[in-house]
Every structure is written in C-alpha cells, then in structure tokens.
Amino acid sequence: MMSAAHINWSTGTLLHSIMWPFSCYPELSLRDISDEYDFIVVGGGTAGAALANRLSTQEANKVLLIERGSVADNWASRVPLLSADFASDGSRTRKVLSAPQDILGRSLELYTGSALGGTSRINQMLYGRGLPAEYNAWRDAGNPGWGWEDIKPYFLKSERALYPSDPSVHNTEGEWCNQATETDGLAFPGFLNVIEASENIGLPKISDINSPVHPAIGCGLLHFTRDKNQHRSSTYSAFLPMNLVLQRASRLHIVTRTDAIKLTLKPDTSSDKLDVEGVILSSSLYPGQRFVKARKEVIICAGPFGSPQLLMLSGIGPALHLKEKGITLVKDLPAVGSNLQDHFGVSVAFEVPMSHSLLSLQKRPWRFFIELFKYLLFGTGMLLAPVLQMALFASSTLLDSGGLPKSPVEDKPDVLPDIEIMPMAYDSTDNPEMNRGMFSFLNVLLHPKSKGTVRLSSRNPSDPLIIDPQYLSNPADYAPLRASLKLTLRLRDRMLKQGYPLKDFGVPDGEDDASLDKFICKRNRTTYHYSSTCRMGPDNGKEDGGVVNEELFVHGFGNLRVADSSVFPWVLGTHLQAPAVAVAEKCADMVLSRYQAV
Incomplete structure (x- = not known):
C-alpha cells in the first residue's frame, strides 16, 4: 500500500532537487x-x-x-x-480523482x-x-x-x-x-506495545507472513x-x-x-x-x-x-x-473495465507523544537530519520507511460481539482472514491530523464484495478516465469492518492497560452498528x-x-x-x-x- 499523500517534508523535497545522479540511462x-x-x-x-x-x-x-x-x-x-x-x-506519481462516492459523500484521490x-x-x-x-x-x-x-x-x-x-x-x-x-528494529514504541497487546488478547505471532505453513491469523512483522x-x-x-x-x-x-x-x-x-x-x-x-x-x-x-x-x-x-x-x-x-476492486480502509487514531510519531521528522527538523545521518552512515533509522512495520490478520467470523477471539485461532487453521489491521505511527486517514503526535490503526477489508468500474470519458486518449470504485455499495462489506473496529478498540484497551499513553482522537462514538457504520463512512481511505x-x-x-x-x-x-x-x-x-x-x-x-x- 501507499500512505497518506498529504504529509510534506520540506527538507526531503530539497534533497530531491539536489541529489541527481551523474548517469545516463538508455531511454529512447x-x-x-x-x-x-x-x-x-x-x-x-x-x-x-x-x-x-x-x-x-x-x-x-x-x-x-x-x-x-x-x-x-x-x-x-x-x-x-x-x-x-x-x-x-x-x-x-500520477494522481486522479475518483468519481464522487455517494455513500462516502466525496471523491477520493x-x-x-x-x-x-x-x-x-x-x-x-x-x-x-x-x-x-x-x-x-x-x-x-x-x-x-x-x-x-x-x-x-x-x-x-x-x-x-x-x-x-x-x-x-x-x-x-x-x-x-x-x-x-526484526523486533529490535521497530521504530516506534507503539509497535512493540501492539505486539504485546495482540498476544494478550489471543492473536498469536506469525513468524513468517509469507510462509504457507505458518498461521494465517495473528500478528506478524512485514517484509519489505x-x-x-x-x-x-x-x-x-x-x-x-x-x-x-x-x-x-x-x-x-x-x-x-x-x-x-x-x-x-x-x-x-x-x-x-x-x-x-x-x-x-x-x-x-x-x-x-x-x-x-x-x-x-x-x-x-x-x-x-x-x-x-x-x-x-x-x-x-x-x-x-x-x-x-x-x-x-x-x-x-x-467485463473490460468492470469488477474494479480495492482494499477499503478505515482509520482509528490516537494522540501519542510527538517523539512516538513519524510527524516528529516534520515538526522537529533537527530529528530529520539526525535520521538522515543515521541512514547515510549506518543504513539505519526512520528513512528506511518505518511507516508501518507489522500487521494483524483476523477473521471476523472468529471474533465475538465485543471484538475478541472466541477461541484459540489455532483451532481454525482453514479459516482465512478477512480483515487486516495495520498500526501506523501517524494519522492514517485521508485528512490526517498534522499538529500533534499520532498513532493509528488502519482497518482494511481484505475481501470486499463491492465492485466498481473504469470507463472512458471520451474517445480522446488524453481525457481523464471515469474511475468509480463504488466503495461500500455492497452492504455485506460493513460487517467485517465493524468487527475489525471492535478488535482495534480491544487492542487500545489492552495497550492502555500496559501503560502505553494513547488518547482517543478519531474513534467511533459507540460500538453499536449505527455508530460504527457512521464512523466507517467518515474516516476512510483507499489502500491503492x-x-x-x-x-x-x-x-x-x-x-x-x-x-x-x-x-x-x-x-x-x-x-x-x-x-x-x-x-x-x-x-x-x-x-x-x-x-x-x-x-x-x-x-x-x-x-x-x-x-x-x-
């Protein structure tokens, strides 16, 4: 996936303009x-x-x-x-606007x-x-x-x-x-707390997320x-x-x-x-x-x-x-241009200390240069892109009404995950909070039922396409997202119990279906x-x-x-x-x- 497109690194933009290679690639x-x-x-x-x-x-x-x-x-x-x-x-990068999404009340980039x-x-x-x-x-x-x-x-x-x-x-x-x-390479304290919390609520560690012999449901570190x-x-x-x-x-x-x-x-x-x-x-x-x-x-x-x-x-x-x-x-x-699918995401966000957030690179320029030197000298640090370093995979069918696993997930080896929760060290919605330290969970629908279309606006090749993902057009997409949001809130509860300083910022008003559905339609995004x-x-x-x-x-x-x-x-x-x-x-x-x- 790609991340929020609204964060601007002024120092990083400067580096783009001055660090050109002295080579001549054979493009024709x-x-x-x-x-x-x-x-x-x-x-x-x-x-x-x-x-x-x-x-x-x-x-x-x-x-x-x-x-x-x-x-x-x-x-x-x-x-x-x-x-x-x-x-x-x-x-x-090429950016286009989707067709207006009636259910979401806006177009998406x-x-x-x-x-x-x-x-x-x-x-x-x-x-x-x-x-x-x-x-x-x-x-x-x-x-x-x-x-x-x-x-x-x-x-x-x-x-x-x-x-x-x-x-x-x-x-x-x-x-x-x-x-x-590697666990010792996690960039932010929030990530370590998520690992501990997920194990405590019954989501085991996945040692290799790309191995077919390892569990499909649990918490695993990502490959890059x-x-x-x-x-x-x-x-x-x-x-x-x-x-x-x-x-x-x-x-x-x-x-x-x-x-x-x-x-x-x-x-x-x-x-x-x-x-x-x-x-x-x-x-x-x-x-x-x-x-x-x-x-x-x-x-x-x-x-x-x-x-x-x-x-x-x-x-x-x-x-x-x-x-x-x-x-x-x-x-x-x-079928040409039909059956368009995307992993729809819903972001739950919390305020954390600025030093625990990726935004510290923008708000504290001295930290950016420290990370730049760490990258140049040792090949380490935040410039390795630790926006997300881990993910939780779960099946909504194995969660109870409160969002917790009903029984040990190892007892259901043939059940496939239908939700992925990605912890991120910033506000992962389309309109992120930029003035305080943020930590969020992006709840991703892995198997959407909704389908959209790609259509021509004219016969002129240079005219923009009409891209209509039709997010949430199939009502069946709501249930897994509701379950995922509840699971996220249980992770929050556990992290607070562990002493991690999360403060609610972008969370549902309640855990009833109406409150969750309202939240789903409000704090969402494409995962590209x-x-x-x-x-x-x-x-x-x-x-x-x-x-x-x-x-x-x-x-x-x-x-x-x-x-x-x-x-x-x-x-x-x-x-x-x-x-x-x-x-x-x-x-x-x-x-x-x-x-x-x-």
Whole structure:
C-alpha cells in the first residue's frame, strides 16, 4: 500500500532537487525506436518491467517496452522514506480523482506510479504473497494453471530474501530483494506495545507472513523490498538496471514519456481469432504519432486503470459504452473495465507523544537530519520507511460481539482472514491530523464484495478516465469492518492497560452498528490496491465475466495478452506488488514456451 499523500517534508523535497545522479540511462524517444519488434510490452510498471526483462533474455527476441512516465532516478528516489508517494516530489506519481462516492459523500484521490517500475517506485515496499487457498480458488473458478503450486515457482524465481529463511519457502538468488523486519528494529514504541497487546488478547505471532505453513491469523512483522544497501528495490532497479539495459541494447528498447493510444488489427487473418498488428504511440516530446508493428505479440501491462483504457480505446470492451463514445466496436467484452476492486480502509487514531510519531521528522527538523545521518552512515533509522512495520490478520467470523477471539485461532487453521489491521505511527486517514503526535490503526477489508468500474470519458486518449470504485455499495462489506473496529478498540484497551499513553482522537462514538457504520463512512481511505478490471476467467458475455483466459490472452485474440493486477479474478487478501510480478513471471514463461515450440 501507499500512505497518506498529504504529509510534506520540506527538507526531503530539497534533497530531491539536489541529489541527481551523474548517469545516463538508455531511454529512447519515439524517433529512436524501430518500426517493428517481436514483442511490444505496453507499460513499464511493476509487472511490465519484470516482463520486459524476461522476454529479452533470449538474443533472438527484439522487445519494445513503452512507459508513460520517465526514468526519474535520483538519489532521493532510492531512499525508502523519501521515495514514498507522500514524501516524494511527485515525479513518479500520477494522481486522479475518483468519481464522487455517494455513500462516502466525496471523491477520493487515487494514486498510481508513473515511471519505470510503476507503483513499486512509490509504495511502502511491502512484499506479501497471499495465501495458497486464494490461488486455489482462482484455479477452481475456471482458471487452470493458477493454483498455489502453479504460481509458487514464480514468486520464488525473482525473490532474493536477504534474511535467514526456509529454503522451501524463499529464494535467495533472484533479482528482487526483500528484507524482514526484526523486533529490535521497530521504530516506534507503539509497535512493540501492539505486539504485546495482540498476544494478550489471543492473536498469536506469525513468524513468517509469507510462509504457507505458518498461521494465517495473528500478528506478524512485514517484509519489505529493500536491497542490501538499504535502497528501495523496485522492479525498475531489480529488473531494468542500467547495466542490463546497456548489455541488451540491441534487443531491448525502452521508450519513456510515451503513451500507447490504440491497438491496430491485422487487416487479414486466416485464423478464427483476431490478431493485433501493432500499437499507435504518442509522446509530448515527439510531433504527431508513430505506429510500431508487433511481429509476435502485444502484452499490455498498463495497470488496472491503463490496461482497460487501452482496450476500450481500441474498440475492445462493453459494446454500448463504446458506441456512446463513438468508438468502432472490434470485440464486445462487457467485463473490460468492470469488477474494479480495492482494499477499503478505515482509520482509528490516537494522540501519542510527538517523539512516538513519524510527524516528529516534520515538526522537529533537527530529528530529520539526525535520521538522515543515521541512514547515510549506518543504513539505519526512520528513512528506511518505518511507516508501518507489522500487521494483524483476523477473521471476523472468529471474533465475538465485543471484538475478541472466541477461541484459540489455532483451532481454525482453514479459516482465512478477512480483515487486516495495520498500526501506523501517524494519522492514517485521508485528512490526517498534522499538529500533534499520532498513532493509528488502519482497518482494511481484505475481501470486499463491492465492485466498481473504469470507463472512458471520451474517445480522446488524453481525457481523464471515469474511475468509480463504488466503495461500500455492497452492504455485506460493513460487517467485517465493524468487527475489525471492535478488535482495534480491544487492542487500545489492552495497550492502555500496559501503560502505553494513547488518547482517543478519531474513534467511533459507540460500538453499536449505527455508530460504527457512521464512523466507517467518515474516516476512510483507499489502500491503492486496485485490481480485476481485465479479470481472468471465462467470457460469459456479462460484466462479471472474464477478459482474459488462463494464458492471459484477451478473449477472441491470438496475440494480445494482459499481465498485471488487472487480471486478478478478484483482489487478493494481501499487498499486490509481489503477486503482480508473479503474474508477469508466469506470463513470460507462457510466451517464451509458445515460440520455443514452433
């Protein structure tokens, strides 16, 4: 997830402007690229960067990667805290407003990455895989080859775990670094108190949140994508470092600050499936447009907003919507841009001493410089981004009416968590308190029933999308959130009993359903975990059907795939960057296997 976008670090912003590297990354402009490639990857974000790396491993493959953002690689972009969306200079972030949410009474700010590496350049670097049962459910919903045992190798392939770990669960040889938080490395006293409180109320410690043999319910320290130098390990730095791109310069071309605005079809085909001929590109740095041909395949990795946008601009999507926008229909796929899901969050906040809060870096500039020197000299301190370092996972079905576990959670090993509670050392709502020390719990709905849409506002590619998450539109989403809020209040009670100085600031007026529901609709936010707008599954001709099949081919096409979090059949109960990379890894294997067999 990403964090509150309203905190401004004036000292951090200054560092952004003065710490530029003396290097020249081999990014190209539209005038520099070739007229045709074997593979065109649209979107160089979290998934696209990994996919471009894998497709270009073979010398015979000529690959074009198209990215709307720039490289945007300066010193501050590598520092975990300074590179997160709430502290950055905005050069790697794209912000849009959602459609007004009737139930919430406002629009929400939606953030995605806009640079090579995408959202992995600006998020909180959380590395979570999700539970085996969730992938098995994907498989059983009509997506053969996507069960846990099928997808597990693709998590392992890229992983480089920089901590002692079980070799049957983790890999230490991949490109993408991750590290585990240690208890003695927790940055704020509140976190230690949460661990003690959770164990006292019956939520056991999870030793490894990414191990399928450890409990799914309890309190665990998080894993982060940081490298051995304590820099952010994004998919840009892991899969597209400058030395690799230079080595592959003859077969891997990366064009930045460029938009793919339309797919074109082959005029004639002997197959019963449609084939894409290529992509029309546009850039503010290049006059006019440019067509580039794909000899083999086009793979869209433009994310849960960009991927359905490109399909719809190309005439692939809901027939009535495309007709309303004056777009010629190529393929009627009602599910394109539908089934949008996100992890909705509700924040409960408390006042704490300023020294216990992340805001101390802003309110006490001398502390920021102390932390800066700690980071530069020792690779330690708050600049490692300890905004959140742990999480609690619980099932609302295992909690009593007061929010406490009914019985030992170990007695229910097959029950999946439906709520995640993330302690944070600041006010984690959309409009945070900025003038006092704050500590909060973000209550996250892991398996929402509500679904939204992504739609075009016009046929003009530069016009903004209409993104309507439709939060809380399904009444079933309230019950787990109520249970989570009660559990949070029981954690508060226990922490107070332990002597931790919490003072109620943003809490429900009561614990009856009406009070909790009012609070849910008031102190909420997105967690930026958008998914499922090009969902994988059979095409049933309806909005709840699939857009791509189990090989990630868009239904009705023989050489067009989608590979990013938009293909998730539904949002996973975890943070999404690691699953997005696993999808890219599996896609690369399927693509390369197809042409090796020819």
